[in-house]
Amino acid sequence: MGIKGRRALICAGSKGLGRGCAEALAAEGVHLVLNARGHEALESTATAIREAYGVEVSTVAADVTTPSGREAILAGSGDLDILVNNAGGPPPGNWRDWDRDAFIAAFDANAYAAIALMQATVPGMCERGWGRVVNITSVSVKQPIGVLGLSNTARAALTGFVAGIARDVAKQGVAINNLLPGLHATDRTVGLDTYEASLTGESKEAVAARRCAAIPAGRYGTADEFGATCAFICSEHAGFMVGQNILLDGGGFNSTL
Numbered sequence: 001m002g003i004k005g006r007r008a009l010i011c012a013g014s015k016g017l018g019r020g021c022a023e024a025l026a027a028e029g030v031h032l033v034l035n036a037r038g039h040e041a042l043e044s045t046a047t048a049i050r051e052a053y054g055v056e057v058s059t060v061a062a063d064v065t066t067p068s069g070r071e072a073i074l075a076g077s078g079d080l081d082i083l084v085n086n087a088g089g090p091p092p093g094n095w096r097d098w099d100r101d102a103f104i105a106a107f108d109a110n111a112y113a114a115i116a117l118m119q120a121t122v123p124g125m126c127e128r129g130w131g132r133v134v135n136i137t138s139v140s141v142k143q144p145i146g147v148l149g150l151s152n153t154a155r156a157a158l159t160g161f162v163a164g165i166a167r168d169v170a171k172q173g174v175a176i177n178n179l180l181p182g183l184h185a186t187d188r189t190v191g192l193d194t195y196e197a198s199l200t201g202e203s204k205e206a207v208a209a210r211r212c213a214a215i216p217a218g219r220y221g222t223a224d225e226f227g228a229t230c231a232f233i234c235s236e237h238a239g240f241m242v243g244q245n246i247l248l249d250g251g252g253f254n255s256t257l
């Protein structure tokens with residue numbers, strides 16, 4: 001992929017899709033700064049990646065959605081070539097119940113955290129003439145998910161911001177894109193299956209089987225294949241991919257274009 005020896009920050013990377021991205025970049029010889037809140041899973045993922053791929057992995061246990069958390073992450077990062085923005089998704093619920101605090105929390109987590117980290121790191125990438133940013137957003141940007149209105153709203157804001165900034169920095173060798181997961185087999189999806197089961201009275205396994213059956217690929221995606229796509233978007237080959245929203249959903253979004 002032409003990125004051996006580059007340095008990447010992976011936010012929210014101890015599990016799930018973030019970990020998939022971390023593993024795939026490490027497999028390409030990229031040194032990592034790995035972030036998540038929980039110390040134990042973070043250290044165990046970092047150890048596994050160091051042992052498997054022989055790259056440097058430093059860790060910062062911090063909440064990426066807070067200013068102090070981002071300060072700690074940036075202090076432990078140094079000059080970065082690659083930034084993968086990610087955070088936990090907002091809770092599901094009923095749109096009638098969400099107040100201003102709920103929207104602000106979703107905006108902080110799923111829009112502003114990524115915006116602030118781009119503001120902090122992209123100018124340095126521009127000066128050095130090379131950079132890649134992947135923002136993990138959601139299929140909810142293209143196809144609203146009823147119970148995830150907080151996600152629909154916050155991620156639309158980030159998508160709008162990225163559309164502008166990506167064109168502004170492309171000439172300086174920095175490519176910024178969004179990666180949109182449909183349903184993937186992670187803890188987050190188990191949580192959402194469980195929530196839906198609580199609404200419909202089905203078991204969570206029955207919900208998962210029904211949701212898989214509705215995906216043309218007939219299954220949930222994996223963190224490994226998500227990570228492999230992220231690594232390609234961060235690669236030397238992807239410099240002409242600018243401001244795109246790449247959907248990974250097994251064909252679930254039904255459209256011709």
Ligand code: NAP
Nearest residue numbers: 012014015016017036037038064088089183184186187188
């Ligand atoms: P996941 O399996 O639950 O993993 C979440 C990861 O993020 C963990 O490593 C977690 O570690 C870390 N994390 C959560 N909140 C954090 C915070 N505030 N600061 C730092 N780290 C944090 O989730 P996932 O499925 O990988 O989802 C990743 C993102 O993609 C989410 O925003 C989700 O909504 C979105 N998404 C996922 C799917 C899907 O099917 N999986 C579909 C569409 C969108 P700690 O808890 O220890 O911090």
